[in-house]
Amino acid sequence: MGLRSSVPKIWNYAAFEEGQDLGTMTLRIDDAKLRLWAEIFDRPHDADQHQLSSSLLISVMMEAYLGVAQPRPPGNIHAGQKLRLLGRAPRKGEALTVTTRVTKKEERKGRKWLTFESRIVSGNDALLTGEILTIWAE
Amino acid sequence: MEQTTNAAWPARLAEARARTSAAKTARYAALTSDFNPIHVDPEFAANTVFGGPINHGTLGLSLLVQAVEMTFGNVPHELDVRFSRPAPVGSSLVTGGEIDPADRSYHVHVTTDDGVRVIEGTLRLND
Numbered sequence: 001m002g003l004r005s006s007v008p009k010i011w012n013y014a015a016f017e018e019g020q021d022l023g024t025m026t027l028r029i030d031d032a033k034l035r036l037w038a039e040i041f042d043r044p045h046d047a048d049q050h051q052l053s054s055s056l057l058i059s060v061m062m063e064a065y066l067g068v069a070q071p072r073p074p075g076n077i078h079a080g081q082k083l084r085l086l087g088r089a090p091r092k093g094e095a096l097t098v099t100t101r102v103t104k105k106e107e108r109k110g111r112k113w114l115t116f117e118s119r120i121v122s123g124n125d126a127l128l129t130g131e132i133l134t135i136w137a138e
Numbered sequence: 139m140e141q142t143t144n145a146a147w148p149a150r151l152a153e154a155r156a157r158t159s160a161a162k163t164a165r166y167a168a169l170t171s172d173f174n175p176i177h178v179d180p181e182f183a184a185n186t187v188f189g190g191p192i193n194h195g196t197l198g199l200s201l202l203v204q205a206v207e208m209t210f211g212n213v214p215h216e217l218d219v220r221f222s223r224p225a226p227v228g229s230s231l232v233t234g235g236e237i238d239p240a241d242r243s244y245h246v247h248v249t250t251d252d253g254v255r256v257i258e259g260t261l262r263l264n265d
Contacts, residue, residue: 036169037169040156040162040165040169040197041156041200041201042156053203053207054203054207055200055201055204056200058203059169059200062171062194063169063170063172066170066171067171078196079220080218080220080259081195081217081218081220082217083203083217084215084216085203085214085216085217087213087214089212
């Protein structure tokens with residue numbers, strides 16, 4: 001089956017529209033992720049760890065954001081970030097559903113700005129809402 | 139001893155520290171599936187305006203969220219930050235933050251060991 005005509009070959013600035021739903025991914029907080037996180041931040045890795053850091057949600061948000069709208073032009077800049085954390089840390093083994101969409105598209109001072117919204121939920125629990133502010137390369 | 143305005147509203151955010159390295163950057167790339175060569179390819183990064191590999195901005199942001207947890211526990215909060223400067227791979231990162239008594243928000247930041255603020259913004263705690 002061929003690609004749908006609505007899927008661009010490369011996700012340049014023109015391919016995005018405000019309100020566009022870029023996709024939903026389900027990512028699991030597995031032991032491999034916890035081990036990487038512990039090694040990055042010099043924290044002990046406990047295979048039975050139940051108290052996790054909400055900062056893991058940021059890497060989940062980024063993994064999902066980078067998993068949609070690919071391929072992209074090189075040179076995009078992650079300029080800013082808004083986060084709303086709901087006070088509920090992820091749990092080991094938990095499957096998190098991440099939805100990414102375009103909320104703002106604006107050219108300012110010759111720069112192409114795109115804002116992406118990321119929402120992370122687990123079942124009926126909302127864990128994070130984020131806004132990824134980027135300057136798109138082309 | 140940490141100065142506080144009261145028990146619930148400390149004057150300063152806790153300091154969380156992270157020493158970055160090429161190995162840790164590679165792990166963060168694996169954690170986020172972000173293998174942008176500006177982070178993980180020294181040869182590529184040497185020929186960019188940065189002159190060498192830089193850390194993922196959200197690595198520092200993750201450290202900032204850990205500092206919020208160290209200070210307040212796992213509480214609902216909002217962060218609004220900009221990635222103001224790149225942090226070279228190999229630099230140390232430290233978080234900081236000072237309360238604005240007017241509205242109980244915090245001016246928060248992540249700084250490299252040579253004093254460059256790489257992330258700056260505002261923290262607000264929610265009910």
